[in-house]
Amino acid sequence: MAVVLSLRLLLSADTKRPSSSSFPKSLKFDKRTKTSVSTPRKGNFNPSHKTQKVNLEISPHRAVSAVRLMRIEMGGAFADLLNEKGKGSGENEMGYVGRTLGFRTRDLEDRDLRLVTDIVGGTIRWKRYLDHLISSLCNDGNTFARMEPLLLQILRIGFYEIVKLDMPPYAVVDENVRLAKVALRHGAGNLVNAILRKLVLLMETDSLPLPKLEGDDRAQARALATLHSHPVWMVRRWTKHLGQEEAIRLMMWNNSDPSFSLRANSGKGLSRADLVTKLNVLKVPHELSSHLNDFVRMKTGLQLVIQAGLLKEGLCSVQDESAGLVVSVVDPQPGESIIDCCAAPGGKTLYMASLLSGQGMVYAVDINEGRLRILKETAKLHQVDGVITNVHSDIRTFSDNNSTECDKVLLDAPCSGLGVLSKRADLRWNRKLEDMEQLKSLQDELLDAASLLVKPGGVLVYSTCSIDPEENEERIATFLLRHPEFQIDPVGRYVPPEFVTEQGFYFSNPVKHSLDGAFAARLARAL
Numbered sequence: 001m002a003v004v005l006s007l008r009l010l011l012s013a014d015t016k017r018p019s020s021s022s023f024p025k026s027l028k029f030d031k032r033t034k035t036s037v038s039t040p041r042k043g044n045f046n047p048s049h050k051t052q053k054v055n056l057e058i059s060p061h062r063a064v065s066a067v068r069l070m071r072i073e074m075g076g077a078f079a080d081l082l083n084e085k086g087k088g089s090g091e092n093e094m095g096y097v098g099r100t101l102g103f104r105t106r107d108l109e110d111r112d113l114r115l116v117t118d119i120v121g122g123t124i125r126w127k128r129y130l131d132h133l134i135s136s137l138c139n140d141g142n143t144f145a146r147m148e149p150l151l152l153q154i155l156r157i158g159f160y161e162i163v164k165l166d167m168p169p170y171a172v173v174d175e176n177v178r179l180a181k182v183a184l185r186h187g188a189g190n191l192v193n194a195i196l197r198k199l200v201l202l203m204e205t206d207s208l209p210l211p212k213l214e215g216d217d218r219a220q221a222r223a224l225a226t227l228h229s230h231p232v233w234m235v236r237r238w239t240k241h242l243g244q245e246e247a248i249r250l251m252m253w254n255n256s257d258p259s260f261s262l263r264a265n266s267g268k269g270l271s272r273a274d275l276v277t278k279l280n281v282l283k284v285p286h287e288l289s290s291h292l293n294d295f296v297r298m299k300t301g302l303q304l305v306i307q308a309g310l311l312k313e314g315l316c317s318v319q320d321e322s323a324g325l326v327v328s329v330v331d332p333q334p335g336e337s338i339i340d341c342c343a344a345p346g347g348k349t350l351y352m353a354s355l356l357s358g359q360g361m362v363y364a365v366d367i368n369e370g371r372l373r374i375l376k377e378t379a380k381l382h383q384v385d386g387v388i389t390n391v392h393s394d395i396r397t398f399s400d401n402n403s404t405e406c407d408k409v410l411l412d413a414p415c416s417g418l419g420v421l422s423k424r425a426d427l428r429w430n431r432k433l434e435d436m437e438q439l440k441s442l443q444d445e446l447l448d449a450a451s452l453l454v455k456p457g458g459v460l461v462y463s464t465c466s467i468d469p470e471e472n473e474e475r476i477a478t479f480l481l482r483h484p485e486f487q488i489d490p491v492g493r494y495v496p497p498e499f500v501t502e503q504g505f506y507f508s509n510p511v512k513h514s515l516d517g518a519f520a521a522r523l524a525r526a527l
């Protein structure tokens, strides 16, 4: 469900991009800084597509991937959107190609869509690594620095297909050259040809120009950042906290294909056994979660689940087990009152509500009205709206103005998301080191506000989808200094022992548990 929720969020975000009048109908990209892409509109929205040129020589997945990558880089699209789309997504994507490049290709088939998903996600993840190779193979530094955006995306796609997807190299060269010639101009095609052929030769002699892991810590961090395609600051941080070997394993996890979990929605009367039957009919390979009764894990087949309408009908949600285990830490019981302080888009609220068996109340507070609206609609769809009250507010104002005290309070705080980089392909490039300080002081403020809403004898759960100790253990340590009325309630009674840290916190480690990274502390307020 989180996926469906975010899809809807993303689509609504898409529609809020600058008006189409500011963009030409189709364009050639001159300078990287001046690039624009045509503005998305809702639905199958390109009435003029029948009159647009159709170029059957260009492979649809490459044209769509190139345009999609351009849009992501411009902030006009989200990297994981394609994972989330069902019927009609091919037509929408081709609409963007038509308006951006001025021609369409043949329609996308399901296989093409899967390729687009792989190529877009992979090209984004491997951006630093690919750019290192591309710039090394350009004749001079200026060629790369001044490369127009569409040309760069075509080259990245070609490099990714050859180096990481192991696709037949000369077919990749031909197809990407053709795309550059048709979408840009003849000379661009020649450049793509020259650079990709150099790459193929280097691959054949196993002599890619990659940095060596040598020199001082900084030099090694830079080399690792290129070899595993992450920002240098993340590598330095993880090397410091985890050691180099573990940091490398983490980066390898972040670069691997994400797996997904589905939660059977008991609120709608669907048991996990019912969900398994449906997945078997769809021939989606899956396994039962060994940690959570309502969850199944799957590596592939999400598109099939979406196309079959299971998410749209509210029968199940896409939710990582690591998030489900945070709810286990809260341990909602029928009859309880629970405040979810940062609730939207509602993954945890909805799961908690489904565990209340119709008795009790989850107050879902969020500062973001749009996201909260989605939570409200999904709660209705999931038939758990009877036990959810939506509150649009900043939790700091809410706790100042309300004397409410509840049995349990969940603060699923805004965080760096460093635990979910395998699912969020572009997040590593958007997150900056400076964000960490701001996030930490926001987390402290939200913790203080949330603590006021816990009744004496009640429980406060602080959680993040970060693996960074400064956002996790450190925030709790400083909170406990400010709030001696709280103490750690070890989570061993609520989650399997492999997730319990020495201090009694819940921690899912992507490398160790093959789940997203997540943290939760359960804090009991004195009577």
Ligand SMILES: C[S@@+](CC[C@H](N)C(=O)[O-])C[C@H]1O[C@@H](n2cnc3c(N)ncnc32)[C@H](O)[C@@H]1O
Pocket (backbone or CB within 6 Å): 323, 341, 342, 343, 344, 345, 346, 347, 348, 349, 365, 366, 367, 368, 371, 393, 394, 395, 396, 412, 413, 414, 415, 446
């Ligand atoms: C990590 S997300 C929550 C995800 C959610 N718990 C779930 O499981 O789907 C953080 C949320 O905090 C909200 N938020 C940020 N600052 C807030 C504040 N001061 N008061 C209330 N909500 C806030 C954001 O709008 C965002 O929806």
